[in-house]
Amino acid sequence: MRIKMGTGVPEKGTMVQLRPETVGYRGxxxxxxxxxxxxTHRAIKTARRWTGASERTVKHRFAGKRRPSGELLIQLARHSDMVFHMVLIGAGRYDDADPEMR
Known part of the structure; x- marks a missing residue:
């Protein structure tokens, strides 16, 4: 019997872990x-409400394995101050960020 590798998706209840080698934009x-x-699972549900994305997609974002499209990134930044400031810092516009976040 042959076992397929890499084609299955973990069950819904599992949390994808953040790996140290994840760096840059996704990290x-x-x-x-x-x-x-x-x-927590509540965090996943909150991010799902913000974007309308599936649970698996949001878990991959929390793990730094996938990045959102531009539209979904804007939705995340609309709801999350941390994501908004991450975008500003990534764009080299840190001076435009809220002084309290420095």
Whole structure:
């Protein structure tokens, strides 16, 4: 019997873990989401409400494995101050950010 590798998606209740090798935009977005919302199932539900994305998609964002489209990034930034400031910092516009966040 042959086992297929890499094609299955974990069950709904599992949390995708943030890996140390994740850096850059995806890692910064994951960190911003976790700082703003935490890493509970309630945080996943909140991010789902903000974007309308599936649970699996949101879990991948929290883990830094996937990045949102531009439209969904704007929706996240609309609701999350941490994501908004991450976008400003990533764009080199940190001076435009709220002075309290420095």
């Amino acid at each position: 910064a977005l994951a960190m911003a989401l976790r700082l703003e919302l935490g890493s």
